[in-house]
Amino acid sequence: MTSPKAYSPEVLLNIYRTALKIRSVDSGVRGLIRSGNLMLAMHPPTGQEIIAACMGECLEQTDYLVTIYRGLHDQIAKGMPVKKIVAEYHGRVTGACKGKGGPMHITHRESGVMVTTGVVGSGMPIATGLGWASQLKGDNRVTVTCFGDGATNIGAFHEAMNLAAVWKLPVVFLCQNNQYAECTTYEDATASKTIAERALAYGENMVGVSVDGNDPESMFNAMRKAVDRARAGKGPTLLEAKTFRLSGHYFGDPSPYIPKEQMAEAFANDPIVKVREQVINSGIATADELDAIVTQFEKEFEEAVEFAKNSPFPELSEVTTDMYGVA
Amino acid sequence: MSDPKMITFTQAYTQALDEAMAADPTVVLLGEDIGDKEGGGVFKVTAGLTQKYGAERVRTTPISEQAIIGAAIGASLAGMRPVAEIMFMNFITVAMDQVVNHAAKLRFMSGGQTPVPITIRTRTGAGTGNGGQHSDMLEAWFAHVPGMKVVIPSSPADAVGLLRACIEDDDPCLFIEDGVTRIVKGEAPPANHKIPLGKAHVEREGSDVTVISYGRPMQDIRKIAAALAEEGISVEVIDLRTISPLDTDTIVNSVKKTGRAVVAHEAVRSFGVGAEVVARIQEFAFDSLKSPVLRVASKDATVPFARTLELEFLYKGSDIEAAIRKTLEEK
Ligand SMILES: Cc1ncc(C[n+]2csc(CCOP(=O)(O)OP(=O)(O)O)c2C)c(N)n1
Numbered sequence: 001m002t003s004p005k006a007y008s009p010e011v012l013l014n015i016y017r018t019a020l021k022i023r024s025v026d027s028g029v030r031g032l033i034r035s036g037n038l039m040l041a042m043h044p045p046t047g048q049e050i051i052a053a054c055m056g057e058c059l060e061q062t063d064y065l066v067t068i069y070r071g072l073h074d075q076i077a078k079g080m081p082v083k084k085i086v087a088e089y090h091g092r093v094t095g096a097c098k099g100k101g102g103p104m105h106i107t108h109r110e111s112g113v114m115v116t117t118g119v120v121g122s123g124m125p126i127a128t129g130l131g132w133a134s135q136l137k138g139d140n141r142v143t144v145t146c147f148g149d150g151a152t153n154i155g156a157f158h159e160a161m162n163l164a165a166v167w168k169l170p171v172v173f174l175c176q177n178n179q180y181a182e183c184t185t186y187e188d189a190t191a192s193k194t195i196a197e198r199a200l201a202y203g204e205n206m207v208g209v210s211v212d213g214n215d216p217e218s219m220f221n222a223m224r225k226a227v228d229r230a231r232a233g234k235g236p237t238l239l240e241a242k243t244f245r246l247s248g249h250y251f252g253d254p255s256p257y258i259p260k261e262q263m264a265e266a267f268a269n270d271p272i273v274k275v276r277e278q279v280i281n282s283g284i285a286t287a288d289e290l291d292a293i294v295t296q297f298e299k300e301f302e303e304a305v306e307f308a309k310n311s312p313f314p315e316l317s318e319v320t321t322d323m324y325g326v327a
Numbered sequence: 328m329s330d331p332k333m334i335t336f337t338q339a340y341t342q343a344l345d346e347a348m349a350a351d352p353t354v355v356l357l358g359e360d361i362g363d364k365e366g367g368g369v370f371k372v373t374a375g376l377t378q379k380y381g382a383e384r385v386r387t388t389p390i391s392e393q394a395i396i397g398a399a400i401g402a403s404l405a406g407m408r409p410v411a412e413i414m415f416m417n418f419i420t421v422a423m424d425q426v427v428n429h430a431a432k433l434r435f436m437s438g439g440q441t442p443v444p445i446t447i448r449t450r451t452g453a454g455t456g457n458g459g460q461h462s463d464m465l466e467a468w469f470a471h472v473p474g475m476k477v478v479i480p481s482s483p484a485d486a487v488g489l490l491r492a493c494i495e496d497d498d499p500c501l502f503i504e505d506g507v508t509r510i511v512k513g514e515a516p517p518a519n520h521k522i523p524l525g526k527a528h529v530e531r532e533g534s535d536v537t538v539i540s541y542g543r544p545m546q547d548i549r550k551i552a553a554a555l556a557e558e559g560i561s562v563e564v565i566d567l568r569t570i571s572p573l574d575t576d577t578i579v580n581s582v583k584k585t586g587r588a589v590v591a592h593e594a595v596r597s598f599g600v601g602a603e604v605v606a607r608i609q610e611f612a613f614d615s616l617k618s619p620v621l622r623v624a625s626k627d628a629t630v631p632f633a634r635t636l637e638l639e640f641l642y643k644g645s646d647i648e649a650a651i652r653k654t655l656e657e658k
């Protein structure tokens with residue numbers, strides 16, 4: 001196991017570096033859409049970077065991830081090469097899924113990115129199966145399944161949580177509670193005060209924890225505990241990471257349903273800005289060093305776009321290949 | 328005469344819901360994000376209806392498709408006429424049990440005591456770059472469940488009339504809206520326009536070949552039939568409007584007259600509505616056939632993301648034209 005055990009300034013810097021990488025790809029892609037250079041239904045992870053970065057910091061390359069359409073941050077944090085994502089967004093054959101999946105359906109086995117689903121809630125039952133396989137094989141892997149607050153209102157959530165608890169599966173249910181499900185507020189759709197308290201219904205094998213997902217220390221510690229618990233065979237955790245979606249549901253959604261003051265406050269608390277101060281105050285890196293990291297990621301993104309644009313589209317025959325192994 | 332008023336498909340759906348709610352206080356709407364507070368639905372079909380009819384009758388739900396369809400069924404048993412919105416057709420799969428085992432069957436299994444007068448509105452179609460889980464045309468699945476009615480409009484005026492009919496119908500109706508043509512305009516119908524379910528529409532009369540279709544391909548077929556007429560090829564065009572129950576008579580009578588037929592749909596080719604139409608033609612008009620009945624459809628594959636592949640996946644207008652010409656090769 002190579003992932004760090006205890007929170008430290010080095011860990012903080014690692015987390016922040018991953019968050020910066022995510023933000024650079026996220027804003028880079030949004031820029032391409034805005035300028036008309038890319039046609040894409042994109043669900044930006046803006047504002048949720050710290051959660052994913054902490055997750056990545058606690059996982060091994062061999063661990064599994066199941067995520068959702070809003071999953072760019074999770075995929076990058078799990079170690080996916082940016083150019084594989086960007087090429088997929090461009091519908092090129094060099095993309096993670098040969099251009100056939102698209103932004104809502106990213107898979108990259110090498111990095112453990114097993115499924116990205118566009119159907120709300122559907123990843124959780126699949127995650128229990130990945131966890132079950134690890135249990136059967138004794139391969140010591142942990143599965144993390146990411147989903148939103150809204151997804152906890154779908155039947156699949158209950159079924160997967162219960163199964164994971166009765167079978168004591170090595171799964172972390174990472175709920176990124178960004179307070180909105182498309183245009184509907186948390187309160188208008190969810191009866192419980194927190195998501196974490198829903199864990200109570202699944203007995204002592206399941207632990208429910210709620211943390212500020214935008215605070216690296218709390219998020220890292222909670223994630224570390226949940227992953228260690230899963231790996232030790234002690235059972236699943238429902239980890240609720242509170243955050244805010246610093247964008248519309250999809251890029252281009254003007255989100256008139258979000259009160260202006262709420263949006264303004266959220267922007268004032270942008271974790272990329274807040275955590276930068278923390279990093280600098282900790283003495284682990286200077287402002288100049290952080291700026292250099294940003295410049296480096298921006299350059300890498302540009303290179304990924306060049307790579308994508310210079311890659312061919314898939315052959316038209318790809319429409320019917322991959323439907324069956326042997327037809 | 329002044330120009331006729333033109334409306335989009337989206338405006339047509341809204342008009343039908345508005346008129347139905349005004350006419351019948353038991354008509355209630357439920358679905359994700361449909362209230363005005365949430366912006367009136369992701370596709371704005373229900374925009375303004377909360378203001379007009381109140382939040383009691385226009386209910387935004389959690390993301391809970393099973394509960395949406397189940398609640399619609401329950402409310403219908405107790406005297407309401409719910410119209411449930413399922414944002415994308417693929418998400419109905421999450422609620423298949425409620426649709427297939429309950430909505431479609433409760434009337435029969437109760438010996439007629441509990442009809443289920445619900446309407447499920449949903450939207451789908453490939454061509455929007457949304458990939459494999461937001462684009463499927465699954466109409467054949469539901470048509471294969473006796474008890475369900477399945478409806479797809481091909482013009483804004485038909486959209487108004489058919490949706491009104493679905494809501495007034497005493498059985499569960501699935502009303503399918505095309506995502507690609509939603510801003511296409513057509514002539515607005517008069518107020519309270521209703522079109523009977525279960526009746527196909529002979530949109531254009533012809534004598535050489537019958538083209539049977541519904542939904543989006545109708546846009547292509549109208550143009551193709553007009554162009555072929557210039558060449559002296561006379562195409563009869565039938566818009567099914569209701570997929571199930573299927574209007575066998577209209578199809579069969581037309582093919583008996585023309586002796587040739589092409590069926591076109593956007594859904595994938597195999598095991599689809601096209602196969603059912605072809606089967607009925609050969610059962611009831613075999614002796615009149617001058618050439619094999621041809622199907623035009625999208626490829627048997629998952630809807631791909633890359634634009635180039637998505638276009639390759641989809642049926643094409645040129646395929647329909649080629650099929651028409653092919654049926655005419657045999658004299
Ligand atoms: C089964 C299903 N129902 C509805 C949708 C449409 N939809 C896509 S995202 C979304 C909101 C999800 O909210 P949440 O789970 O909080 O995740 P977030 O988008 O906020 O990250 C909805 C309703 C869907 N994709 N799948």
Ligand SMILES: [Mg+2]
Binds near residue numbers: 148149177180
């Ligand atoms: Mg959310």
